[in-house]
Amino acid sequence: MIFFIGTLCFLRGVDRRLLIFFVLSLSYVxxxxxxxxYFTDTHPLDFLQAYxxxxxxxxxxxxxxxxxxxxRALYVFVWVMLLCFIFKYSYSLVFDFTERMGSRPGVFDxxxxxxxxxxxxxxLFSVFNAPKFNYFTLAVFILVFISGSRSALLANCVVLAFxxxxxxxxxxxxxxxxxxxxxxxxxxxxxxxxxxxxxxxIDRVWFFNLFLNExxxxxxxxxxxxxxxxxxxxxxxxxxxxxxxxxxxxxxNGDCYSVIFHSYFLRAVFDHGFLGLSFIISFxxxxxxxxxxxxxxxxxxxxxxxxxxxxxxxxxSVYVALASVVFINVYRTKDSYDLR
Numbered sequence: 001m002i003f004f005i006g007t008l009c010f011l012r013g014v015d016r017r018l019l020i021f022f023v024l025s026l027s028y029v030x031x032x033x034x035x036x037x038y039f040t041d042t043h044p045l046d047f048l049q050a051y052x053x054x055x056x057x058x059x060x061x062x063x064x065x066x067x068x069x070x071x072r073a074l075y076v077f078v079w080v081m082l083l084c085f086i087f088k089y090s091y092s093l094v095f096d097f098t099e100r101m102g103s104r105p106g107v108f109d110x111x112x113x114x115x116x117x118x119x120x121x122x123x124l125f126s127v128f129n130a131p132k133f134n135y136f137t138l139a140v141f142i143l144v145f146i147s148g149s150r151s152a153l154l155a156n157c158v159v160l161a162f163x164x165x166x167x168x169x170x171x172x173x174x175x176x177x178x179x180x181x182x183x184x185x186x187x188x189x190x191x192x193x194x195x196x197x198x199x200x201x202i203d204r205v206w207f208f209n210l211f212l213n214e215x216x217x218x219x220x221x222x223x224x225x226x227x228x229x230x231x232x233x234x235x236x237x238x239x240x241x242x243x244x245x246x247x248x249x250x251x252x253n254g255d256c257y258s259v260i261f262h263s264y265f266l267r268a269v270f271d272h273g274f275l276g277l278s279f280i281i282s283f284x285x286x287x288x289x290x291x292x293x294x295x296x297x298x299x300x301x302x303x304x305x306x307x308x309x310x311x312x313x314x315x316x317s318v319y320v321a322l323a324s325v326v327f328i329n330v331y332r333t334k335d336s337y338d339l340r
Contacts, residue, residue, distance in 0.1 A: 151311035
């Protein structure tokens with residue numbers, strides 16, 4: 001609600017160069033809403049959960065070039081918030097206060113979601129003449145490591161690879177592929193010793209198998225456009241995932257939707273098809289490139305968010321939308337050319 005209210009304060013119309021994304025996204029959301037409301041009797045909150053990424057496209061496109069965040073003030077603010085997160089995560093682990101967050105520490109939400117903001121801020125500050133290695137980068141890495149979030153760890157590794165290796169050579173490929181894998185093994189040992197399970201316990205593989213069972217009879221057009229707006233999953237899948245009852249339909253009738261797959265890639269393909277997923281990725285690519293970010297930074301942003309998409313809501317998350325608004329509305333003064 002704070003994000004929605006805050007962005008409303010800066011809406012001044014849509015830049016004509018982003019108008020096509022705004023119109024297509026808004027039209028898709030509105031048409032899909034009326035279709036799902038009148039023909040499939042979808043609960044409005046179930047609809048919102050599936051279409052937030054397209055709603056965020058409209059919001060982010062409307063907050064373009066408003067010069068809201070001065071980079072040095074933002075740097076200090078994010079630093080203070082980061083220290084609060086480290087403090088909260090630390091005492092939650094020490095005193096075992098993690099039950100509400102599902103065995104892992106968190107502040108606002110499950111840490112898979114909220115950590116993406118800090119990971120993307122590392123990328124942003126590297127653009128504004130921050131040194132390659134600084135305490136902020138190290139502090140974010142420590143926070144991600146103690147969080148227990150594998151998706152955030154992979155996203156952070158992607159960002160670090162793009163920051164520290166400037167050329168697309170063999171060293172870059174090795175750092176991008178092998179370093180996260182090695183670190184993931186170390187991380188897995190660390191989590192296992194804390195009683196958090198192992199890589200063998202990753203439930204996303206199971207979700208993927210259930211997804212395959214759900215789409216085994218799909219044709220080309222189904223994969224291109226997704227299922228009907230908004231299609232519940234089969235009763236067999238819902239029964240198999242009964243212990244995720246909190247993610248079932250708001251109608252409380254036993255239905256469940258693609259959100260129960262957790263991974264945004266699976267959710268997006270099922271609800272919107274590869275065409276819808278490509279639209280979302282294309283928007284963020286065009287947005288960052290148009291604002292002046294290099295192809296390297298833009299690719300790092302999309303790959304980092306995509307690492308999150310393997311596990312949780314990714315482009316459907318308010319933390320990614322918030323980071324996007326910060327990216328395209330940050331500016332620097334003469335005093336902000338060297339962040340230390």
